Amino acid sequence: MERYTRRRVLAAVGGSGALAGCLGGSDDGGGGGGSGDGSSDDGDGGSGENEQATWRTAELTNVRSGETFTIADLGKPVMLQTFAVWCSKCLRQQRNIQDLLRREVDVRPVNLNVDPNEDAGRVRSHLREHGFDWRYTVSPSSVTDSLVDRFGSSITVPPQSPVVVVCEDETSRLSDGIKSADRLERALDRCQST
Template sequence: AVWCPTCILQAAYIYKLHDLLGHPDDLISVSLDVDLNEDTADLKEYTAEYGFDWHFAIAPLEIDRALGNLYSAQYLNPPLAPMLIIDRQGNVHLLPYGLKDTETLQEAVEPYLNQ
């Protein structure tokens, strides 16, 4: 969510992760905005303001519901910084709730990059 200070900080750590790892082609980040009050224009302004250069999308209500049903309603609470990793085989790995710094993200993704 563009209003969420935790989200901005988490995204900054993701940005630093890509830099730290040298922008590998097989590390693809996607940020889903689950705030139904925001739109594409909000996201474009947000990504331009902070220089975030990966994929951002507004999650439609159906996706919000599916995320909530699959992983819990906490996945729809942006300040909890919910994140998951999808590996090369399509397996989903949930990361702990809360802000994850660059080093923590690196530890989480590197095993899957080296598969």
């Protein structure tokens, strides 16, 4: 009879949780609390924002074009989604961002791959396969660490479908779960009203 060690049990539970997070969930349920409109304050208002945070100022490389950019230099508003190529929820969120862009809204989307096992070539194949044509980049560890410092460790959990909206006067992380194009547009509308 095989003996189940604590390590094996914890690994099985953790793996099951990660798999469940990537497979389940609704398209627009929110899942992370908040106001029900896709926003979550989480203490992320503009007053305490560090404009010089690494995630804003680090040079990133667009895997499509090779251009370098920083979040701070893109103008406002910016919509930042952290993701991994293997994550089906991430793909659903990216399709909703694509739907939002078809509405010709004023936004600069950036998809930031936070899986340390995926490289620019793999990300490039992903966006070509799905027809995505906005900025995609692979997160340097310093940027990932800075995002965790600002928004907490769940910003690096792709199945949570993390999205951050950077407006002129504030930055907010939207509630976890897949956000519809309508919810994303409402979050951007708040940028115009601040």
